[in-house]
Amino acid sequence: MDFIVQDIKTDRPNISGGLPSLYRLIPVGFYAVTLLAIAANIYFLSSYRGHQRDEKSWQAEVSRATAEQTGIMDKQGRINKEAQAAERIADWVEGARPVQPITVTIARSMQANSTIAELNMDRNPAMPAHLFVTLKINHGGSEQLESTLDALSAIDYQTYSAQQVKAPDAIDFQATLIWNKGE
Numbered sequence: 001m002d003f004i005v006q007d008i009k010t011d012r013p014n015i016s017g018g019l020p021s022l023y024r025l026i027p028v029g030f031y032a033v034t035l036l037a038i039a040a041n042i043y044f045l046s047s048y049r050g051h052q053r054d055e056k057s058w059q060a061e062v063s064r065a066t067a068e069q070t071g072i073m074d075k076q077g078r079i080n081k082e083a084q085a086a087e088r089i090a091d092w093v094e095g096a097r098p099v100q101p102i103t104v105t106i107a108r109s110m111q112a113n114s115t116i117a118e119l120n121m122d123r124n125p126a127m128p129a130h131l132f133v134t135l136k137i138n139h140g141g142s143e144q145l146e147s148t149l150d151a152l153s154a155i156d157y158q159t160y161s162a163q164q165v166k167a168p169d170a171i172d173f174q175a176t177l178i179w180n181k182g183e
Contacts, residue, residue, distance in 0.1 A: 098179075099123075101155055102121065102131070102133075102152065102155070102157065102177065103119065105148075105154075105155055106119065106135065106148055106151070106152070108151065109144075109147050109148040109150075109151035109152075110137075110140070110144070110148070111140065111144055114137055114140030114144045115137070115138045115139060116137060116138075117137065117138045118136035119134070119136075120134040129178060130160075130176050130177070130178055131176065131177040131178075131179075132174075132175075132177075133173075133174070133175055133176070133177050134172075134173070134174050135148070135172075135174075136171070136172050137170060139169060139170075140171060142164075142166070142171065144171075145164065152177065156179060157177045157178065157179055157180065158177070158180060159175040159176070159177060159178075160178050161175060161176050162174070162175035
């Protein structure tokens with residue numbers, strides 16, 4: 001044990017004796033604490049590096065999940081836009097439903113030699129029962145117009161503020177159609 005622990009204070013006769021034997025354990029304790037500190041540092045360093053690896057893997061997982069979430073949000077946005085477009089089309093079809101019987105009636109009232117050159121229908125949102133109609137009939141004359149107006153009155157529509165302009169081969173007609181609600 002003399003090679004590990006060396007007694008710095010040697011015996012001096014007549015002055016003092018050497019250090020007690022218990023004090024020889026102090027360097028052994030120092031060596032043990034130093035080895036323990038080195039082992040603890042190695043353990044903490046390996047734990048720190050393991051934590052860094054775990055943190056990198058979790059950051060990669062978070063970035064992957066964020067990218068996936070962004071993709072899903074983009075898909076959801078496209079689906080929402082498509083749903084809104086479909087709702088607008090459905091609203092348009094539903095809004096055009098009251099106009100459909102009128103257009104079918106006008107088309108069926110045309111005689112064999114008459115054609116519809118132009119048909120416009122505008123509805124006022126404030127008064128949805130009123131419909132402004134512009135109709136241009138080619139090769140029909142006033143007899144064809146009377147036949148069309150009779151067909152419209154058969155489905156409970158009457159004309160208001162009607163105007164017609166005759167041309168040699170056509171007739172332009174404008175009026176506001178008012179629904180009688182089955183009176």
